[in-house]
Amino acid sequence: MEFLITTVVAYLVYLLLTIGSGTVALWSTAELIIGAVLAVVVGAVLRNRFIGKDLRMLNPKRWFIFLVYLFPFVWAMARANIDVAYRVITGRINPAIVKIDPKLKNDMSLTILANSITLTPGTLSVDVRPETNELYVHWINVDPEVLKDMPRDYHPICGSFPDWARRIAG
Amino acid sequence: MTALNVATYVFIGIGLFFNYVGAFGLHRFPDVYTRLHAATKCTTFGSIFLILAVVMQSAGMWAVEGTHSPQSIMTIHSLLALVALMVTNATGAHAMARAAHRSGEKPARAVVDDLEKKEND
Amino acid sequence: MINWLAVMIAMAACLVIIIVRIFIGPGAPTRLVAFDTANTLVVTSLVILAMSFNEVVFVDVAIVYALLSFAMTLYVAKYIQGDKF
Structure with missing residues (x-):
């Protein structure tokens, strides 16, 4: 197969x-x-390198969700670029590396999420912890409210992208 | 044809603007991670628009010249180059950020560094 | 007709700005970032040159260049972070 x-x-x-x-x-x-x-x-x-044992991406429904996902993704990408252009011109940055737990189970969804948050506003994935599927994200403009509690809420950092990744490959 | 040319010029303008933002971002920002922000996002976005401008022009010529024109190869291969660029850029940025952090680069002016804490545990 | 060579000259100026960062940028990771950015722009420039000279071969070169520069980035990144090969 x-x-x-x-x-x-x-x-x-x-x-x-x-x-x-x-x-x-x-x-x-x-x-x-x-x-x-x-x-x-x-x-x-x-044959042993390309897909491994996980055959769930063969489902055409997931491909359809992926195509739907491209629209909010491109919109977020446009916002990200205007945001970076603003920061390049004004030089206003307030960076931090924060840990988020997107609660994803498999590698495919984590890959989609990591690539998405690299191209979307204000965030860049730096490292991953494979045991717990936690991501370390470089965040260019920190919201101090989010930094207070330690299991960080991922919604202010990367929006609804973890939900999309879970729907596509979860 | 003129509407197509106007759209192409608009796309070229957007693409060049974001490429220049990425290039100047490399000089404006203080450390590796913020430079990666500028470099990855802006040059990917700018390249998408520039390649789409090329695709629009060649697809326009393809429509004029008929099915077996050489412009069909140009259109499809440009789109393939775009896909290759988009997939590799995001992954490459991830690899570079991880390598920078493991080689000991500190994020400049950082408020919190959770990854640093993990390594000290 | 679009003047693709003028676009190409603008891209070349952009590349010069990035290459300055490759030469001055403190430390290996910064140089690698600038190098990867330059690679992206070279791929785009190749596609524009293909349209300018009407040669499809340039686009094929661009595809191969994109994939090879990605492999280069991954390996140099592995080298910088201190992995054994």
Whole structure:
């Protein structure tokens, strides 16, 4: 099963890269054959590396949620850039490294969350604690209210992104 | 065609502005982490807009020239370059921030540093 | 027609600002950050040059450059944080 998924994904990437090369649909015959052979080789070599044992991302519902998630993500990214531009121009920063517990269970959702908060307003993921799935986040403009209690509330820091990550891959 | 050109110029303007914000942010901010904020976010966003401007122009030419024009390859490969850039930039920023903290860089003017406390426990 | 070479000159000026930071920036992590930023801009510049000269090969080079520079960043980061290879 892992072999099959890896081969199909490798073949699809190869087809995307060689689009427009011939006349069989959009590809030439040689490219189709070479792509298939290379995909089988890649699938045989990387079958234990690419997805591991977790097959939950095969569910098309999760892909649909991911596509819906792109809209608030792009909006947050635009706000993040205007925020950084403001801080570059004025030089007003008040940084800290805070620990948050997003209460996520698996690695995929943690990866999505870490990449999302790197690109969204005022936060940058610095380190992760694999045993407890806690993230250390560099926060560029600290709210002193949040710093008072020790298990920190993640909503002022990274909004609803942990909920999205849980819905996509949780 | 003119509307497409106007939109392309707007995208190029936004992209160049944010790239310059990222470049000046590298000089304005005091330490590695805040510089990473400027560098990662702004250059990723600026590059998205610049590559989208290229994609818009080549897709416009593709629509004029018909299905088998070489501009189709240009459009799709530019989009692939954009995807590669977006995925690798965020992960690379994470790796650099972790490496900086483990090599002993202190966040300048930091109020709290939870990670520092963890290492001292 | 869009004047892509003018855009390219603006990108080159932006790259010069970043390269100054590579030379002066205190410590290895700062230099690495500046280097990664420069890599992002080089990828974008390659796509713009491809459009400017109408050569698709430049975009393929840009894709490979993006992935290789990512591997470079990861390995230099591992080296800076003191891991054994």
